[in-house]
Amino acid sequence: MSIRPTRSIFLLVNLLFISLGLNAQVLTLNNAVETALTNYASIKAKNNYLNASKATVQQSKKEYLPNFNLSAQQDYGTVNGQNGPLYGLGLSVASSGLPLPKQNWNAAFGALYLTNVNWDFFAFGRARERINVSQSIVTRDESDLAQEQFQHSIRVAAAYLNLLAAQRLTQSWQNNLERANGLKNVVVTRAKNGLIPGVDSSLANAEVSNAKISITQARDFEQEQANTLARLMGVTDQQFVLDTMFITKMPRSLSDSVYKTESHPLLQYYANRIAVSNQQAKYFQTLGMPTFTAFGVFQGRGAGFSSSYATDQHAYTQNYFEGIKPVRANYLIGIGATWNMTGILRTRQQVLAQNFISNALKEEYNLADQQIKNQLLLSENKIRNATLNFQEAPVQVKSASDAYLQKSVLYKNGLSNIVDVTQSLYILTRAETNRDIALSNLWQALLLKAAAAGDFNIFMNQ
Template sequence: MKLRNLFPLGQALVLAGLLAGPAAHAQQPRELPQQPRPLTLPQALQVAQANYPALRAKQAAVRAAQADVRTNRSAFLPQVSAQLQAVNSTMNQVRGAFIGGVAIPISGGIKTTDYNGATNFSSLGALVIEWPAVTFGRYRADEQRSEAAVSAAQADYDQAVFEYQTQVADAFLLALGAEKSVALQRANLQRAENLATVIRAGTRSGIRAGIDSATTNAEVGRARLQVLAARQQAREQRTRLAGLLGQPTQEVLLDSMQFYAHLPQTNAGPPAGDTARTNNPLLRAYARRITAGEAQVKLLSANKRPQLNLLASTWGRGSGVADATTDKGDFAINSSPSAGLPFKAYDYMLGATLTWRATELIHSGRAAQAQRIRVEQARADYDQQALQLATQQQNAALQVDLARQTALAAPLQLAAARQAYTQARARYDAGLDNLLVLTQAITVLNRAETDQALATNNLWRAVLLQGAASGNLGGLLGQL
């Protein structure tokens, strides 16, 4: 982008910032803590778990499921309702009539000799207590369903954390490998520059041919390009890691923790089938979904049963319609609020109601059958995941074995390459060999150093892959 094109863009950004100022002030982004510097792998896993939005969403889902448990339990507590009202209405009504609500309905006739449009005040105050005392297993089934939902949400969160930790650990190792590549290419550049300095001095003194100086300068340029390419790749890997940590704007400084000082220990093979099924977070999540589905089946089956409610109510009523009739048989009406609003009659009621919806047998039975089919689907998904994990475990064991053999063979290649470079340098300095042989020796040494670092990094990643397949990263983190 040309410089003159930046000014309209900058003006537009400033204008947009001014227009969006109040909105941005109203909703501030979540402030993220600074990363530890240097950042170790365990610290990276901790930062990712605390900051990544997807994991915080999973945590919120667990808390919501726990809140649902408390909500469902409160639904089976006694329900206390109160109602207080004042009404001004015509007298063509049942004396003491009221607007519908929680109060118990009443009946009684006050038929007058003729219709009258006069109004009067009436009042009502009621307190009703209703308690589903006996639900014939529905309460327990609903509680088990909500608790199973909490377990499923927690298992889903644990699985998400484990999967994300695996991604972060792999990104950390890749970024670490890229940093190691930068260090190796810098060392290669330093070798090329040192050799170029010696050759230029020899060229000026007439000991070396001019073509040697030009060739060496070309090798120095190539080494610089390799350093730039390695730096670009390292920057990309660090940016990817920072994004996984939930802090893409912060620079990541890695702590190697001597990853390249020793090789990791490897397991003999994958754990036993039952152990892997029990400990693997992914399979635990699928198993909890089966349990939640079975709890839903029990709840739907419990809906076919009746329910016994205990009921208690007390209320008071007032009316501007007189209790006694006049000589003409009409009720006397007093339209003043003081006559109609004070309570005059008080009642209470105690009882029990047994409710059974016969048609619920059909509805709940069909819903339970549909839910059983979903449980069968969840079991099939569980078996599929178990099969895939068993395959991944076998593949991870093969990858670890191959990476371990490669990592053990790489030092032999590096030692031979160093010896070849030393001999080629000595022969070149003695005038017994040309620059081409020395350049090839430098290239072989650089490739051997790169292969050595790559083999070590691949072995650590293979151990990570094995831990991811078995559902336990302790084999990797326990060696740090």
């Protein structure tokens, strides 16, 4: 004998699910956005780029400091000299000795201790412009981080609304399945009693099967939206309990407002890109100017060769400590200037190229500005259309619900056919679906307006 579940068992199961739902933590939109801004990899990357730019500013400031070099060397070798012209191309030794009549291989220890200070104290603002370039890059990277955070907040909010709408659609198709099962039970009972043709039960079974397929498709779509939200939040959990305010409550204000697109985070970023390019052009102009340098050198030197070595080739010692001991010292201070005259020709073209880059960046700014203004106009139209649809949705649901109730009652009394009932069932499901997405579309339109205006608070303050 089979045991059929009683009504009390179903009630107990329902209460259990309700209690689990109440204990689940609701993910609010604020929490979703905050989690995303903390976890998302692209935002972390831009934070690191910003920190690198800030470090570059400090490095640029320290480049103006004098160079202070310490050098020490201890050698062992010969000191044969030779008269003749040479050019300081490198890869040669600097042995110090008089030209002798013939080669010898006398070798001793020697040493050189050197302190050098040089400072490019004036270069027509080159150091200052380098610092200005670094600071403008910091400003650009700060605005890049801000616009990335803004755009990601918009993406997370859109994914949140999409998932919420998908959950509501799943619930609507669940309701449709329950109605189809209820209709099937009525049809099967009447068909068994010979009150209606058996084909009606086949049509009812087909409607139930179609409802099951539809709810599976709805769940698949819901899972895709949950996956998108989880990816944008930088988490792996894809079971979300969302705040239903966005499908039960209208925004407080939908009035048209005038917004200045210049304050949009994306346009701020584009403007700062132009500023960096212009600052680089100013820096390049200084590269063709002279550089004035102050310098100072103090040198100590030791050698194992005696001052009389030129006349007596035996006057040297191979004692290590005698050779490295400094016995002569020299100092030198001075001011010099260097100017590569042909550098002006090169820097002129470099500045010209940078100016072209600035013009290109300005055109990109104009394009983005035009797109944002068009998006703002589009958002206003979408808000008006979504408001009209939201106002019509309850009327459609009420009419479709009344029609389904009428057709189902008539069918139970043998005054209608199964086709009329399934048609009214389809119309009711469509009406409920339109109702579920109507308010979501209104919030989506408001989110589009916030994205176009560059102010996320337009959406969040509602």
